[in-house]
Amino acid sequence: MSFLTDIAIDAEALSAEVCRDSDGAVVTFSGFVRDHHEGRQVESIFYEAYRPMAENEIRRVVESVAQRLPEVRMAVQHRLGLVRVGEASIVIACASPHRAEAFDACRALIDGIKEMAPIWKKERSPDGEEWVGWQGGGRNEE
Amino acid sequence: MSFLTDIAIDAEALSAEVCRDSDGAVVTFSGFVRDHHEGRQVESIFYEAYRPMAENEIRRVVESVAQRLPEVRMAVQHRLGLVRVGEASIVIACASPHRAEAFDACRALIDGIKEMAPIWKKERSPDGEEWVGWQGGGRNEE
Amino acid sequence: MTAEGKSLTVNCSAIMRVRLLLFAVLRDIVGSDEQQLDVAPGTSAQDIWSALRDRHSRLHGYVKPPMTAVNLEYVAPETILRDGDELAFIPPVSGG
Amino acid sequence: MTAEGKSLTVNCSAIMRVRLLLFAVLRDIVGSDEQQLDVAPGTSAQDIWSALRDRHSRLHGYVKPPMTAVNLEYVAPETILRDGDELAFIPPVSGG
Numbered sequence: 001m002s003f004l005t006d007i008a009i010d011a012e013a014l015s016a017e018v019c020r021d022s023d024g025a026v027v028t029f030s031g032f033v034r035d036h037h038e039g040r041q042v043e044s045i046f047y048e049a050y051r052p053m054a055e056n057e058i059r060r061v062v063e064s065v066a067q068r069l070p071e072v073r074m075a076v077q078h079r080l081g082l083v084r085v086g087e088a089s090i091v092i093a094c095a096s097p098h099r100a101e102a103f104d105a106c107r108a109l110i111d112g113i114k115e116m117a118p119i120w121k122k123e124r125s126p127d128g129e130e131w132v133g134w135q136g137g138g139r140n141e142e
Numbered sequence: 143m144s145f146l147t148d149i150a151i152d153a154e155a156l157s158a159e160v161c162r163d164s165d166g167a168v169v170t171f172s173g174f175v176r177d178h179h180e181g182r183q184v185e186s187i188f189y190e191a192y193r194p195m196a197e198n199e200i201r202r203v204v205e206s207v208a209q210r211l212p213e214v215r216m217a218v219q220h221r222l223g224l225v226r227v228g229e230a231s232i233v234i235a236c237a238s239p240h241r242a243e244a245f246d247a248c249r250a251l252i253d254g255i256k257e258m259a260p261i262w263k264k265e266r267s268p269d270g271e272e273w274v275g276w277q278g279g280g281r282n283e284e
Numbered sequence: 285m286t287a288e289g290k291s292l293t294v295n296c297s298a299i300m301r302v303r304l305l306l307f308a309v310l311r312d313i314v315g316s317d318e319q320q321l322d323v324a325p326g327t328s329a330q331d332i333w334s335a336l337r338d339r340h341s342r343l344h345g346y347v348k349p350p351m352t353a354v355n356l357e358y359v360a361p362e363t364i365l366r367d368g369d370e371l372a373f374i375p376p377v378s379g380g
Numbered sequence: 381m382t383a384e385g386k387s388l389t390v391n392c393s394a395i396m397r398v399r400l401l402l403f404a405v406l407r408d409i410v411g412s413d414e415q416q417l418d419v420a421p422g423t424s425a426q427d428i429w430s431a432l433r434d435r436h437s438r439l440h441g442y443v444k445p446p447m448t449a450v451n452l453e454y455v456a457p458e459t460i461l462r463d464g465d466e467l468a469f470i471p472p473v474s475g476g
Contacts, residue, residue: 012153015153019228021228026170026171026174027169027172028172029244029245030168031167031476032167033166034239036164053468054475056452056453078476085163086161086163089475089476099171103249113475113476114475115473120403120405120474122404131404131405131408131474134446135438136409136436136438136439140442140444189379190308195353220379220380252380255379255380256379260372260377261378261380262307263379273308273309273378274378275376275378276309276376277342278310278313279345280346281344282350
């Protein structure tokens with residue numbers, strides 16, 4: 001199953017997907033597009049991915065967490081394309097018999113995905129559009 | 143607003159309630175009735191509370207987290223009465239501009255509520271009913 | 285100390301009224317969820333617990349109450365009760 | 381080294397074909413999202429980056445590529461390319 005989606009994410013469905021009758025705890029993380037970033041007003045974000053590699057990298061993060069926390073069932077959906085303020089760009093759901101593992105897994109997943117998945121965002125504000133973070137024009141070595 | 147409810151909890155509504163356009167992260171915790179506990183099959187759990195004190199204690203936990211993490215908005219609903227396997231007994235939603243605070247608040251809330259709120263559960267299994275934990279008949283001093 | 289009907293009297297010269305609430309397994313053991321107690325000035329929550337304990341064999345092993353609340357606040361069992369207080373012994377909680 | 385049209389040639393005696401993918405801000409800087417490169421045996425990902433850097437002023441400050449992937453895996457920029465490889469330079473990611 002794909003971790004990437006071009007349509008709105010159904011968080012409730014994702015929780016239901018991972019939660020079994022033997023699970024006592026479900027922890028979810030949802031990332032939302034904020035209305036501001038570094039002092040600029042934001043209207044929407046365009047998410048772009050190197051799709052096959054992003055799928056691989058997210059699967060790798062999931063597998064490494066699963067190996068460390070085998071009791072946790074996990075689901076991840078990352079949205080691509082135009083995402084408006086107040087809409088979710090990513091939803092993660094982790095279900096486990098006990099809560100400590102579910103919290104641990106959920107945090108490890110979002111941290112790992114943010115670090116590794118080749119996904120980029122371009123912010124759209126009233127002043128125009130801009131890729132977030134690295135934009136070239138600087139230098140990485142003296 | 144009451145933290146206690148006698149009807150099914152709407153997790154999605156709780157998330158929507160706390161999340162503003164300036165929030166980038168929402169973390170939720172849902173506690174579910176599991177189909178087993180300490181080797182026994184469980185069919186449902188009956189939750190009882192010392193209601194006015196439980197409201198006070200949950201409010202106190204929320205306020206102490208709010209003081210430490212003022213950027214986080216929090217909502218808590220704990221269900222009372224009969225809750226069946228697969229239904230949520232508690233849902234907590236924490237929204238924040240950044241994810242670290244939302245995870246921190248959510249974990250602190252469920253830990254604090256579990257420790258402090260005067261709420262008890264009676265498990266219903268095919269063999270009968272039993273209060274979970276302390277049941278008298280032992281001793282606390284030599 | 286005397287015990288008549290469902291009321292639990294701690295001191296015969298009682299001039300204060302305390303409401304005792306019982307929850308969960310404690311209610312099942314005691315057989316009621318609420319008792320009006322007439323107690324003497326200087327009576328502590330611990331005194332009420334000790335009287336309760338004397339009357340119910342499943343509590344005999346517990347010299348101290350599990351947890352104690354007066355007027356919706358956790359307190360030490362040594363707390364001296366006042367007229368009109370709402371007293372509750374809180375069995376170990378299991379919410380969430 | 382010559383540069384004709386949109387194709388980026390690193391070595392004139394090239395006998396291998398490598399597919400270069402460009403994303404996000406790098407695609408905007410370079411002006412294309414994909415290039416077919418003819419490269420000589422022994423060419424590294426770093427060699428391709430250096431050629432790219434020479435052609436685009438906004439990359440001049442970057443001796444090293446941001447991150448490098450070959451066939452969907454992160455690799456060190458010194459990695460030697462092979463015929464048919466899919467090479468991508470990965471600008472710092474900002475997903476989630």
